[in-house]
Each structure stands twice: as C-alpha cells, then as structure tokens.
Amino acid sequence: MIEAPSFHAIAAMALTVVVFYMFVRGRISVEIISLLAIAIIAVGLYFFPMPHTQPTDGLQLAFSGFGHYALITICALMVMGRGLVVTGALEPAARLLERVFKVNLQLGLLLSLVLAFVLSMGVNNTPVLVLLIPIFVTLAVRGAMPASRTLMPLNASSLLGGMATTIGTSTNILVVSIAVDLGMREMGVFEFTPIVLAASVIALPYIWLVMPRMLRDNSPEKGQGQRWFSTHLRVPQTSMLIDKHFDEVVGMLPEEFRFDERPSGPFEAGQRFRVSGTHDALEEAVRLLKGQIAPGWVVNDVQRSATANSEDINVVEMVVTGDSRLVGRTLSTSGIANRYGVAVLGIHRPARLLGSEPDDIHGEIRISEGDVMLVMGLTPALAEFAQNDALLQLEGGREVPRRSKAVLAAAIMGVAVALASVGIPFYGSQGFYMLNVPIAIASLAGAIVMFLTGCVKFDRVGRALSGQVIVLVAASITIGRLILDSGAAGWLGEALSLGLQHLEPAGVIAAIMLFVTLLTNFASNATAATVGTPIAFAIANQLDLPPEPLVLAVLFGCNLCYATPIAYQTNMLIMAEGNYTFGDYVKTGVPLVLIMVTALSFLLARSYGM
Incomplete structure (x- = not known):
C-alpha cells in the first residue's frame, strides 16, 4: 500500500482537473482561466506553503511562467515568423505549394504532412513548424484550405516525425539520457524508427482525412464575400x-x-x-503580368517616401461618404495622388438602385457615395486623405510586404533553424565538433537580428505576439511545476506501479504510455520524462521485463502531446494562427492519442518478443 497523497498534491490534482474542465467548456476566455489559476496558486501557496518552503517561494512558483525560457522561446519564434510574413520571404514556397493544392487539395495536404514528418525526423520539430505555419497561413489567404484545417494536422504530423528518432525532439534526448544514467544501454538514432513508421502509417489516414473535417473553418472572412x-x-x-x-x-x-x-x-x-x-487577385495578377493598376509615378513616390521615412506601406479600404468632395468626380479629376501622395488601386461599387447616375465617364469610373476605394500609402498620408476628403477607413488593412528584406529575413530564419537543429562548428581539445545551441538561444538571437535589421519593427511587435498564448503558456508552466513540486506526479507513478503486475506486457506498456501522456498534456513533456523514466525502469525490474520497451513507452508518451494546447510549444504556436479553442485540441487529439497508444503498445510488445 502506498501512502495517501499530501494536501498539496491533492490540491494540485484538483486544480488541474478544474482548470481543464473550464478550458474545455469554453464559457470563460482562456486568458481569464489562466490568470485565475495563477492567482489561486499564488494566494494558496502564500497562506499554505509547501513543506520546507517560505510563503514567498509560492509567489515565485506562481509567477515563474512569465519568465520561463519556454515562453521567451515561443515569443521569439512568433517574432521570427512575423518577419517572414511581412517581408514576403515565404511567397515563393507558398506559390509552389499552391500549385499542388490547385491540382488537388487532399493531395497537397498529404504531401505537406509527409514533408513535415520527414523534416521533423532529423530537425527539431519546433523550427519546422515555424517555417511551415506562415506558408500555410499565406496559402489559406490565397484560397487553399483554411489555416484552421491544415495547421493542426501539420503539427500532429511533425510530432509524429519527431518521435521517430532520438534527436527528433529534446525530450527524446532527455529520456534516453536518463535511461543510460539508470543503467540501460544507449540507443541508436534510428533504433526505434521502424516502430514509429509502422504506427504512423496507421495514424496518417486519421490525420489526413478525418482531422481536417473535425475542425471548423475559423477564417475571419468566413461567410463574407470578398469585395471586387x-x-x-x-x-x-x-x-x-x-x-x-x-x-x-x-x-x-x-x-x-x-x-x-x-x-x-x-x-x-x-x-x-x-x-x-479581389484585392488578392489583383495583387497576384499584377505580379504575374508585371503590369500596373495605379500610375507608376505614384507608386514609385510612395515607395521612395517609405524608404526615406523608414515606414511601412499600407493598403486600406475607405468608404466614400455623402459629404466627400470626391462624389461625382473621377480619379483623374480628383487630384488624390498629387494632394496626398497615395495611390487608389481600385474602386468597389455596391449594387445600385434603378435610375442611379451612370457608373463612368469616358471610361473613367465616377466616384459615388458608398463606393469603397482600395488605397495604398503611408499611414500619415492615408489618415490625412481620409480626414480631408470625408472618408471612412474600414478595418482589415494590410501592410505591403517589404520584399527588399525578404532574402535577409529568410537567411536569419535559416541560420536560427540550423543553429537549433545542427549546432555551430566549434574547435576544442578533441578537434572540430558541433556545439549544440538550445532552441531558446537560437530563436532569441534570430528575433533580435530581425529587429536590428528592420525585418520586424519594434512598434509592430504586438501584432506578432498573442496575449492569449502568452498567458496560457505561463499558466501551464506554473501548473506543471506545482504538480511536480507538490509530489502529485510521484504519487501517481507509485499508484500506477501497484496495478500493473497482473497485466499482460502490452497492457503494461500501454498503461505507462497513457500515464506519461497524461503528464505530458497537463504538465510538460520534460516533467513527464523526468518522472516517467525512473518509474518505467523500476517497473521493468519488478516485473522482470526488458527495460527498453518500457522506456520507449515513456519516450513515445512524452510525444503524444496532441490533446491540449499547453502540452507542447508548437501547440501554442498554431493556436493563434489557426484561431483554435481548447476544445479543438481535445476533440481531435484524444482519438489520435488512443490510436497511437494502441498501435505503439502492440508494436513494442511484438518487436521485443514480450
């Protein structure tokens, strides 16, 4: 018999269950639930500190998530992703994939899933997702599958690929290292790859064909016709x-x-x-045909002003009101370009009643009340134009990509990915070797260089970051630490070991994998690896089973982090871009976890002759 859990362990488990329930229910925003969880931990540990700690230690634990390296890493990756988008660095790759999606949407998605899987086998899956997310967001804007239906499957596929080798994720390396310290032989890079490949073949149809259909189209334009x-x-x-x-x-x-x-x-x-x-179609046609939809001298003036003032060029929609001096004029007689230094790219004409005035004069569009103009220029000039000519600026404006910095942004991202995946050449006493660079350092350095080179501007950084993701990450880190420090994780492991002695070997493997998966999705994969590996090794000795399959059950369980957004940093990265809710992860992730646990448990038992 094991001892009853401590008061703090019971409180940690209860809080985790309640927070999870509130997240899934979705009645209260994620930010509010996260902040409430942090506040409850802070107040609770201040008045009821854990043994051998001071009240202020509880405060430090509660707010530790906001300064954690994982949160800094995620924010830095978001900034670098923003740099790729605003410079248009990924447009060539997006156009290439767009051609495949035009042939067949399902074929395009399948090829993308396979690409994410293969890349993640040798490269940390976090930078892989950082590269793919902006591409698929751009594809969604261009009319391919909505981002909300592609990013979740891509993330799942990259996590599967990261599971296939010992270097696929940092968690894999951690599990193998702990196992070696406990006396197990060191595993080769591809030692368990065939097992993961076989299980992935079983899971891929679900990820490819079922998961996208379980997700809603969360595109902002959903249900709204685009203006022509x-x-x-x-x-x-x-x-x-x-x-x-x-x-x-x-x-x-x-x-x-x-x-x-x-x-x-x-x-x-x-x-x-x-x-x-449409706006997007006009941009694409101009690029393909190398034509112009505004006088060349106006566009050149706008670009020169942007370069001279180090400002971004914006394209916005403006509605003509009844008080505007433009009503009844044409673009050539309005003097807009000379007065304000902005370029009108097109005019959207709403449906008119019978008997209204003619639409154009000698081939020139006559501006009428209610028309929507697509205008390009610098922010001050656009504001002056709207104010002086009685126009209403609509929401949803966009920045023109700074294509002059596209190559630079791509190079910065490439170097950051290379540093995080391969390392940096270093000469020491043993000769040349690759010095490992943590993803936190590589991404933070890349974000700083993005700022210094102007690929991302300081006053635009807020657009790259998601407040919801930041607060959720901080709360998840805090809850994970509480589960570990309170002894809840250790007690759950002891309780698990008592019930395994009567199970078949495949059942033992499945139980360990599910236990570690539970820890991964509610705490962190590092916590799951740290707690689960010694437990698996001890159970193997108690039940006279080979340690390798049980340790691999821990390794695989650490990677089955599909069911909550707090389980892994790539889950957080796609949350804002796909406009996902907590329930989306649960709905699509739980079936995938069950599929993988069943397949991997059977394959491990067969592979090791158990």
Whole structure:
C-alpha cells in the first residue's frame, strides 16, 4: 500500500482537473482561466506553503511562467515568423505549394504532412513548424484550405516525425539520457524508427482525412464575400504582356480576376484595360503580368517616401461618404495622388438602385457615395486623405510586404533553424565538433537580428505576439511545476506501479504510455520524462521485463502531446494562427492519442518478443 497523497498534491490534482474542465467548456476566455489559476496558486501557496518552503517561494512558483525560457522561446519564434510574413520571404514556397493544392487539395495536404514528418525526423520539430505555419497561413489567404484545417494536422504530423528518432525532439534526448544514467544501454538514432513508421502509417489516414473535417473553418472572412474592385491595368514597357495575345495569358490568371476589356490584337506598351478582381487577385495578377493598376509615378513616390521615412506601406479600404468632395468626380479629376501622395488601386461599387447616375465617364469610373476605394500609402498620408476628403477607413488593412528584406529575413530564419537543429562548428581539445545551441538561444538571437535589421519593427511587435498564448503558456508552466513540486506526479507513478503486475506486457506498456501522456498534456513533456523514466525502469525490474520497451513507452508518451494546447510549444504556436479553442485540441487529439497508444503498445510488445 502506498501512502495517501499530501494536501498539496491533492490540491494540485484538483486544480488541474478544474482548470481543464473550464478550458474545455469554453464559457470563460482562456486568458481569464489562466490568470485565475495563477492567482489561486499564488494566494494558496502564500497562506499554505509547501513543506520546507517560505510563503514567498509560492509567489515565485506562481509567477515563474512569465519568465520561463519556454515562453521567451515561443515569443521569439512568433517574432521570427512575423518577419517572414511581412517581408514576403515565404511567397515563393507558398506559390509552389499552391500549385499542388490547385491540382488537388487532399493531395497537397498529404504531401505537406509527409514533408513535415520527414523534416521533423532529423530537425527539431519546433523550427519546422515555424517555417511551415506562415506558408500555410499565406496559402489559406490565397484560397487553399483554411489555416484552421491544415495547421493542426501539420503539427500532429511533425510530432509524429519527431518521435521517430532520438534527436527528433529534446525530450527524446532527455529520456534516453536518463535511461543510460539508470543503467540501460544507449540507443541508436534510428533504433526505434521502424516502430514509429509502422504506427504512423496507421495514424496518417486519421490525420489526413478525418482531422481536417473535425475542425471548423475559423477564417475571419468566413461567410463574407470578398469585395471586387474595378480598376485599369496598365501595360508598361517591362510587362510580359507585350506582343502576347489574350488567349496566351488568360489561363495563368487568378480565378477571381477578369478582364472587362480585351484587346483585339496583341498587347502593346502603353495600353490600358478595365479589369476587376479581389484585392488578392489583383495583387497576384499584377505580379504575374508585371503590369500596373495605379500610375507608376505614384507608386514609385510612395515607395521612395517609405524608404526615406523608414515606414511601412499600407493598403486600406475607405468608404466614400455623402459629404466627400470626391462624389461625382473621377480619379483623374480628383487630384488624390498629387494632394496626398497615395495611390487608389481600385474602386468597389455596391449594387445600385434603378435610375442611379451612370457608373463612368469616358471610361473613367465616377466616384459615388458608398463606393469603397482600395488605397495604398503611408499611414500619415492615408489618415490625412481620409480626414480631408470625408472618408471612412474600414478595418482589415494590410501592410505591403517589404520584399527588399525578404532574402535577409529568410537567411536569419535559416541560420536560427540550423543553429537549433545542427549546432555551430566549434574547435576544442578533441578537434572540430558541433556545439549544440538550445532552441531558446537560437530563436532569441534570430528575433533580435530581425529587429536590428528592420525585418520586424519594434512598434509592430504586438501584432506578432498573442496575449492569449502568452498567458496560457505561463499558466501551464506554473501548473506543471506545482504538480511536480507538490509530489502529485510521484504519487501517481507509485499508484500506477501497484496495478500493473497482473497485466499482460502490452497492457503494461500501454498503461505507462497513457500515464506519461497524461503528464505530458497537463504538465510538460520534460516533467513527464523526468518522472516517467525512473518509474518505467523500476517497473521493468519488478516485473522482470526488458527495460527498453518500457522506456520507449515513456519516450513515445512524452510525444503524444496532441490533446491540449499547453502540452507542447508548437501547440501554442498554431493556436493563434489557426484561431483554435481548447476544445479543438481535445476533440481531435484524444482519438489520435488512443490510436497511437494502441498501435505503439502492440508494436513494442511484438518487436521485443514480450
């Protein structure tokens, strides 16, 4: 018989269950629940400190999550991801994957899952996800599968790949190291890869075909038709349209873009045609055709001003009110570009009542009350334009990518990933070797360089970070420490060992794996590895079983962190981008955990002849 858990252990387990229930129920925001959990721990440990501690030690434990290296790492990774997005560094990769998704959405997703799996076998899965997240967010904007239906499967696939080798995650290295210290032989890098590959083949159909259908389309534009803007496409001397016929280029145009006028012969420099499309489609068409949808001199002036003032170029939508001086004018007679230094890229015309005034004069669009203009410029110029000409600026503006820094941002990210995955060459007494660089150091250094080089600006950093994720990470770290320090994790391990002696070997493996999975999803994988590995080794000795399969059950359980967002840092990274709720992780993660536990337990027992 084991002793009853201490008061603090009971309180830690009860608090964990209550917090989990509140997260899943979703009646109260994640931020409020997280802050309440931290407050309860702080107040409780101050008035009822744990043995051999002072009241102030409890305060330090409660708020330790906000200064934890894991939180700093996640924030730094978010900043670097933001740098890749605002510079457009990942657009070539996004366009390549977009072609695959256009052929077949399911084929594109499958190839992406396999790519994430393979990369994560040799590279830490955190930088792999950091690279893939912005690409798939961009793909969602371009009309591929919604980010909320791709990021969760991608994360699951990368976690499976990270499970397949001893170097796939830092937790794998920790488990193997603890086992070696306890007397077990050291495992090779690919020693258990066949087992994981076989289990992954079983799990992949669920991740590929079922998981996306269990997730909602959380895109902000869901249920809202995108506005179509009318404008003129100009053919400059550098355009690829010159000397080509319409039929030669129509097949390469975006679906949400059309020519309202078409030439009778080949395109010539200096021509201008009425076109229309969504904002994204207009941008894509201009890039493909190397054309212009605003006078070149205006765009050049805006770009020169942005460079001179070190400011970002924004594209916003503005509604024309009845008091605007623009009503009844055309763009050429309005003098907008000369007055304010902004470029009108297009005009969206809402449906008009019968008998309204004509839409255009001599091919020029006449501006009317209620029209929505797509305007590009610097923030001060846009504000002046809206104020002086009685316009209402709508929400949802976007920054024009700073493509001049795209290569630099990609290089910074590449170096950070290389440092975290491979290390840095170092010469010592034993000659040249690779010095391991923790992901926290590599990501923090990368974020700092992003700031110093202007890839991400200090006044824009708030857009890269998610307050919900920050508070949730801090709370999860605090709860994990409480479970470990209060003795709750140790008591659960002892209770587990008492009930395993009558089980079959496969059942022993499954029970250990489920126990470690429980710790991983509610505390942390480091806690699970630290507590679970010695327990597994002791159970193997008590039941006269080989230690390798039981230690591998711990290693696999540490990686089955799909069921909560607090289980692993990549779960946190996708939470904001996919607009996921706590319940989304539970709904999709629990079935995957059960599939993997069943498959891995059977395969381990068979592989080791148990």
